[in-house]
Amino acid sequence: MQLPHNVTIKEVGPRDGLQNEKEMIPTEDKIEWINHLSKTGLSYIEISSFVHPKWIPQLGDALEVAKGIKRNPEVTYATLVPNLKGLERALEADVDEVSIFMSASESHNKKNINKSIDETFPVLQEVVEGAKAENKSVRGYISTVFGCPYDGQVPIENVQKVCDQLFSMGIDELSIGDTIGVANPLQVQHVLETLSKDFPKDQLALHFHNTRGTALANVLTSLQLGFTTFDSALGGLGGCPYAKGASGNLATDDLLYMLKEMNIKTGINQDKLMQAGAFIQKKMDKPLPSHHMQIAYRGGDVT
Amino acid sequence: MQLPHNVTIKEVGPRDGLQNEKEMIPTEDKIEWINHLSKTGLSYIEISSFVHPKWIPQLGDALEVAKGIKRNPEVTYATLVPNLKGLERALEADVDEVSIFMSASESHNKKNINKSIDETFPVLQEVVEGAKAENKSVRGYISTVFGCPYDGQVPIENVQKVCDQLFSMGIDELSIGDTIGVANPLQVQHVLETLSKDFPKDQLALHFHNTRGTALANVLTSLQLGFTTFDSALGGLGGCPYAKGASGNLATDDLLYMLKEMNIKTGINQDKLMQAGAFIQKKMDKPLPSHHMQIAYRGGDVT
Numbered sequence: 001m002q003l004p005h006n007v008t009i010k011e012v013g014p015r016d017g018l019q020n021e022k023e024m025i026p027t028e029d030k031i032e033w034i035n036h037l038s039k040t041g042l043s044y045i046e047i048s049s050f051v052h053p054k055w056i057p058q059l060g061d062a063l064e065v066a067k068g069i070k071r072n073p074e075v076t077y078a079t080l081v082p083n084l085k086g087l088e089r090a091l092e093a094d095v096d097e098v099s100i101f102m103s104a105s106e107s108h109n110k111k112n113i114n115k116s117i118d119e120t121f122p123v124l125q126e127v128v129e130g131a132k133a134e135n136k137s138v139r140g141y142i143s144t145v146f147g148c149p150y151d152g153q154v155p156i157e158n159v160q161k162v163c164d165q166l167f168s169m170g171i172d173e174l175s176i177g178d179t180i181g182v183a184n185p186l187q188v189q190h191v192l193e194t195l196s197k198d199f200p201k202d203q204l205a206l207h208f209h210n211t212r213g214t215a216l217a218n219v220l221t222s223l224q225l226g227f228t229t230f231d232s233a234l235g236g237l238g239g240c241p242y243a244k245g246a247s248g249n250l251a252t253d254d255l256l257y258m259l260k261e262m263n264i265k266t267g268i269n270q271d272k273l274m275q276a277g278a279f280i281q282k283k284m285d286k287p288l289p290s291h292h293m294q295i296a297y298r299g300g301d302v303t
Numbered sequence: 304m305q306l307p308h309n310v311t312i313k314e315v316g317p318r319d320g321l322q323n324e325k326e327m328i329p330t331e332d333k334i335e336w337i338n339h340l341s342k343t344g345l346s347y348i349e350i351s352s353f354v355h356p357k358w359i360p361q362l363g364d365a366l367e368v369a370k371g372i373k374r375n376p377e378v379t380y381a382t383l384v385p386n387l388k389g390l391e392r393a394l395e396a397d398v399d400e401v402s403i404f405m406s407a408s409e410s411h412n413k414k415n416i417n418k419s420i421d422e423t424f425p426v427l428q429e430v431v432e433g434a435k436a437e438n439k440s441v442r443g444y445i446s447t448v449f450g451c452p453y454d455g456q457v458p459i460e461n462v463q464k465v466c467d468q469l470f471s472m473g474i475d476e477l478s479i480g481d482t483i484g485v486a487n488p489l490q491v492q493h494v495l496e497t498l499s500k501d502f503p504k505d506q507l508a509l510h511f512h513n514t515r516g517t518a519l520a521n522v523l524t525s526l527q528l529g530f531t532t533f534d535s536a537l538g539g540l541g542g543c544p545y546a547k548g549a550s551g552n553l554a555t556d557d558l559l560y561m562l563k564e565m566n567i568k569t570g571i572n573q574d575k576l577m578q579a580g581a582f583i584q585k586k587m588d589k590p591l592p593s594h595h596m597q598i599a600y601r602g603g604d605v606t
Contacts, residue, residue: 001492001524184564185523189304212605213513213557213594214564216520220488221304247594254516261487261517291516291550302515 001224006265008229009252010044010175010205011037013280014065015080016249017237019049019056021284027061029283031068036276037234038072041268046078046099050086066093078139082113083123087130098131100124100171101141104159107150108143108179117158121165128169140166140174141207145191146183156194163199173203175231178218181211181247185221192225205229208250210236215250216258223264230255235277235288251290253277257302274302304527309568311532312555313347313478313508314340316583317368318383319552320540322352322359324587330364332586334371339579340537341375344571349381349402353389369396381442385416386426390433401434403427403474404444407462410453411446411482424468431472443469443477444510448494449486459497466502476506478534481521484514484550488524495528508532511553513539518553519561526567533558538580538591554593556580560605577605 014034018025025033030048037045047069053060062079071077078097081090090098102120103109109117124140131138144151145159166174176195188206195204206222206229208215219230233249256268274296281288287297296302317337321328328336333351340348350372356363365382374380381400384393393401405423406412412420427443434441447454448462469477479498491509498507509525509532511518522533539554559571577599584591590600598605 001489003489182564184561186304186306186565210516211594211598212560213519213554214561216516217523217561220520220523247597251516257515258487258517258520261485262489291514294550295514 002226003223003262003264004226004228006228007223007259008043009255009266009268010046010229010231011042011234011252012046012207012231012249013037013233013235013237013252015046015049015059016231017233017235018058020238020241020248021058023284024058025283027064027068030061030065033276033280033283034065034069036272036279038070038075040272040276041266042273043074043267044076044078046080047095049080050089051080051082063089063093066095081127081131084126084130087127091134091136095136097137097139097172098127099139099141099175100127100166101143102162102166103143103148103179104162105144105148105151105154108148111150112143117162124166125169128171132170137172138170140171141177142166142174143177143179145176146178146187147180149180156191159191160195160198163195167199167203173205173229174199175205175207177207178209178215181209181215183208183218184214185217188218188221189225192222192227196225201226202228205231207231210247210250213247216254219250219255219258234273234290235281235293236290237280237284237288239289247289251288251292253292253302254290257292270302305529306526306565306567307529307531309531310526310562311346312558312569312571313349313532313534314345314537314555315349315510315534315552316340316536316538316540316555318349318352318362319534320536320538321361323541323544323551324361326587327361328583328586330367330371332583333364333368336579336583336586337368337372339582341373341378343575343579344569345576346377346570347379347381349383350398352383353392354383354385366392366396369398384430384434387429387433390430394437394439398439400440400442400475401430402442402444402478403430403469404446405465405469406446406451406482407465408447408451408454408457411451414453415446420465427469428472431474435473440475441473443474444480445469445477446480446482448479449481449490450483452483459494462494463498463501466498470502470506476508476532477502478508478510480510481512481518484512484518486511486521487517488520491521491524492528495525495530499528504529505531508534510534513550513553516550519557522553522558522561537576537593538584538596539593540583540587540591542592550592554591554595556595556605557593560595573605
């Protein structure tokens, strides 16, 4: 089995995790949690979103969080940004990187962004230009690559078109999202082999959700194809908006376990990561859904 | 990706699932559940265990269950059997196959069977001979292949020795168990490549637990190596005795999803399987832990 020696895990829990939890976590707890995460060896943390609080009230304190955390110079801190207004606030917050996002499927893009796919491109183009002018790197997210909750299967040509447009804008990395957790390894192989013909592998990240339990199998396939960047949320924080209470993001702790056991280096300290998990679990006041947090919660051995 | 076209799923929920649940399910409910399972397209169901009820009171009604179910001639019905006394009862129950079991690690074998590994062989030998004399097929289980809760890592030579002894007795199939759910894909590859040098691939089954979330990734690796028989328990029934409440058996419904999506045939009807899951979930009076049962429980789309 051909596997990479090193993998980068991008922690999206403070954003993609918390935005899907109904509990409102106090700003100071978010700050303390991100400070914990900053000491685990993680090199990348997406700390919040500048989407209007009307849509995501859980992250309405993005500016306070960004200003309140203690920055570790080894860590890249990023926020989601939907438009120029969001970019202004992200620049005020002085994050290292901004993330733009859209879907590969029309219906999801419309529901999520309230624009057609073609209407979305110029809005994001402005954000990328504005961010680049301020020397910020830009990450793109493409959602519903492996399936859409409204449109079902998404033709690979639609995915390619959006990827092409986003890379043409000058983004530094693109995160390929299985938004509703339907992907299977064979499909992952097909999609990644197709995309890596046109786009550089080292600028593509994978963002799997574990809704149907297949996320780590999909990671394995990606690793075997030479992909080395994965998004995940500590504790599997954040559910699935299409089946409340079901698993959401691939859990950082479960991902780390599998990588570590296969001798793949991430730079992350498992003990410190589990401590950061225990911290937010206590603040959430409920057991987090990941396998490792469940074992730890019950006094089992996570190693 | 090289994948097999067909896979056999062996349903162990009525045995390995229920023996690890503290709830006592009434005999008539077990019978009704197995009758449901018999109509899903499953070709193999392990219905109970003739281990002494002192050790596993949850399965103390094995004989009543075996006599009470409506046999589908397309299904092989099996029970666990620890010794000649157990075999007698299994023969009285007229099951199609009996399963013998032991561990690859001394400490787990001792705790589980109260005998050393070397003391266990002659006991199992008698069972195999007795079963063969009555024209019953025999399945072996080898536990703790990928790690032991007491001894930690288990040398592959110890695994090979037990496999060799069990096959020498004349068993028809051997199920390779990750009893505590610690296996990772790289280790699975190493173990399976080593074992398939000495033993026929089509007589080896894989029995993964999903305690750390890696079961489907381990299945994927096994599939890529050409293994085609997997044990699982509907709904992920049965926890982990070493971390109460943590995930246990790989869930049949989650396994079926991944296989189906990769166009691998199992003969199992997903709708009927989910209905059989809903039945036992209702009897257990709690949501079952598998991803698909969780989604179904919350009204989401499992396909």
